[in-house]
Each structure stands twice: as C-alpha cells, then as structure tokens.
Amino acid sequence: MHDINAIRENPDAFDEALKRRGVASVSSDLLARDDARRKAIQTAQELQTKRNEASKKIGQAKGQGDEAAAQALMEEVAGLKEDLQQAEDTERQLKADLEAALSVLANVPLDDVPDGADEGDNIQLRQWGTPRQINNPRQHFEIGEALGQMDFEAAASISGARFVVLRDDLARLERALGNFMLDVHTQEFGYREMSPPVLVRDEAVFGTGQLPKFAEDLFRTENGFWLSPTAEVTLTNLVREQILNHASLPHRYTALTQCFRSEAGSAGRDTRGMIRQHQFNKVELVSIVDADSGEAELERLTQCAETILQKLELPYRVMLLCTGDMGFSARKTYDLEVWLPGQDTYREISSCSYCGDFQGRRMNARYRADGEKSTHFVHTLNGSGLAVGRTLVAVLENYVNDDGSITVPDVLQAYMGGVQKIEVSQ
C-alpha cells in the first residue's frame, strides 16, 4: 500500500516510478479522490462539533431538570442528524474508494532496479559452480519415472493435473531436503523456525499483497479460507497490527510449508513434471527490519538462499529482476536460477525480495524506538530458501548417473539415513 501523503507531496515522482513498471499515470486521480475525502472529513467534523455542543447543552439542561429548555434545544438540532448521517456516509465511501484505488497499485522499484518489459531484460549479476559432465542428460520426470519413484498418473487419478506422488527414496529425499534447509537457516543464519497454518484469512493475504488483485491465483475453501500460496503470507503477518520494539529488530523467520497455487494464468506452461504444481513444499525466509536495514538485509537473505545451493553443489546464477518482471509487492528482487541439464537451461528456484514498508503499511505493522513517540512501519523481506520440489528436480538432473541411479549429495546423506545412492525401485 502506498502512502497517500507521500503521493500528495510529490505526485510526479510517484507517476515516474510506476511508469517504470508500465503503470499509467494515476496520481491525479488519486489526489482528486484524496481531496474529496479530506473535504468530506472537514464537513463531517464541523457537523459533529455542532452536534456535540448541542448535546452537551441538552445534557446540562436535563441535569438541572429544565425539560422545557432541553426540548427547545432538541428541536433546534433536529435537522442536524440527517445532514451528519449523510456527511459521514460520504466520508466513509470516499475513504473506501481511495483505499480500493491504492490497494491495487504495485510497489515502486528502487533506483538501481533496471527498467525492462519482461524476464528478457533481467540482468545476470553472478554465476556459481560448473555444470557436471552428464552423458545423455534427461529431464527430471524421465529420471524419476524410470526410477519408479515419481508417479504422475497416480496423482492424476487422485487429484488431477499438476500433482505428483513421490515414492520410497524420492519421497525421503524431499523430506531430507526440507530438513537440511531448515537446519542451515536456523543453525547457521539465526532464523527462527515456525510451523504456521496454511489456511488463512482475507486480511493476511491482503497484508502481503496477493489480495485483492490476484485472487484467481489462489485456492479458496467453501467457508472462506485461502490456501496459503507461500509461507511469506503467514510469516510476514506474524507481526501484523503490532508495535514492535526497535531493539527487537530484525525478526527472522523460516518455515517449511506446503504451498498452494491455482496456476490459473499458466495453462500450457511446464505441464509435464514437477516444475509447476498446484501443491509444493517450500522453505521460506522472512525478515522484518527497520527502515534503514532493508537493502543490506536483502543481500544477506539472498546469501542464505545461495548457501543452500552451494552446499548441494548445484550450479546457479543470480539475476537482478527488471521492473517488468518483479512481483506486486517488491521494490527489488533477486532470482536464483539453478542449472537443469535436462532442460539445458537455468530455472528459477528462489526469489528474494525487498518490499520496503509496502506490506508493513497493509498489515499496520510498526516499530518504535526506545524513548521515541512516533512509530514507523516495518520493512519486510522474503525469499525462498529454497523451493523444495524444484531443488529435488535439480538434484535429479545434476546427480544422475549413466545407469539412471542418483548419487545423493554429501550434505544430504545424513538426512537420508546414510543412503548414498538412489536406485531403481523393485
């Protein structure tokens, strides 16, 4: 959510910033709404003042037992009630209108974010690792099906398209990956492990920015819950409607959760395999910081995610997203893309974003420095550390042997009960 006061102070800068994201100039419309709203507030307040004064006098008259005087006063303000009702309704409506207009506007990019239309304009910042020599590289679903441990047909018969059943060591590998990631983030980087709900309410999803604009990307239960598309929603909303002590910042949270996405807009994309599913596991990283620490925290958070790939010895590159490819709530985003030999390309496995106070404002989450009277909205960051399903895909494609077996990466063997190689199921 944007600060209407800031827009009022510098409408041109606001329009320029959103123009970089391809959003047409809206400040004049917003300011017109704001102006009308503030006029309505003043009108309502003047009427309220009159009413309060009259009511006080009536109260005094009645207190002194002077019914006649009270009656006269009541007749005097008889017409006020309707006017006031109308003024308050108008104010309420104008406020809602302004908020509705603001709530669908994307966040403004930081200055060092490159302009661009789509992913083709993203900038590669660095690259890590050298791809292994793999004879006859295959895609993960071919490898997994040949192992007899990745079953899309079974999943389709139970749940339909975009689901998978993992069996035996691949199921265990998925669990191992999640546990490994959580341990690194909690033990090496100081994130607090959380186990949040995955069914969430409107307010939470609004807070992080998926609502109201992207409702069609989410699943909704019949009784009005949303299935959380990412633990970003729950971890970030942990601080909603709170005033935190400045000294307690930063808060760093991590969680391994299932994530649910309708993939409404992606028909025909990645239809085979585990890359794009309705349900997947992800380890999420969320940081709640003060107004000065966001950009440094983004570098730190990204490093935390990169560390997972490095420990797994999976080659990857770091992309700085251009304005056209960034998510709704982000001011700046780094994507980590892992090397997939079977696809002969890099694919997104983590997205790390700095959101400024955009989500803090939507959640009404603030902090206050010791001894200070005023509060500030928290700044928020989130990133995948990592998407577990896609990491499993990357392990399969990068660690496959000529005979179709999978060498278990060193750091995962302890999490696999010592299993060093995944072989074809009997």
Add this chain to the structure above:
RNA sequence: GGAGAGAUGGCUGAGUGGUUGAAAGCGGCGGUCUUGAAAACCGUUGAGCGUUUACGCGUUCCGGGGGUUCGAAUCCCUCUCUCUCCGCCA
C-alpha cells in the same frame, strides 16, 4: 455441532444513556529526598485522522463493522476472537 459467558488504556480492573478519553491499582517517565539506590511523597503518562509555519484547535477510537438516539463504553444487529459445559475427534 449444541448451550452459555465474555472482550475497557502497557497490565489488572471499575463504569448508572448526559462535561467519561474513561475511576482505582500496578507499571513507565520526570522531580523531591539520598553519597548512590530503595522506600516515601509530588507530578506526568494512549492511538489515529483533519487543520495549522508553529503553539494549538477540531474530530474519531472502550475487539472489528453497522444501527437506534439530540447524545452510546453503556441499548440493538452482525462479524472476529477468548472462555465454560455437552457432543464429536487426531
């Protein structure tokens, strides 16, 4: 799922439709006293919005949202949450 009871400031907890933003206590902050501290005593202590160069002024807020009334913490409706009993359940 059935029946019932609740939600008041940082915390505990009063509150009769009428100068109630709200008693009292605790806590916090400032002061007196003290070498220093404690104790005691005195004072002070919520948030949002609008307006103003500023001091200030106005207004809203007693879980959220509506309503009744000249006037609502107080009455009505609704939602959320908490608790108790019964039922069911991992």
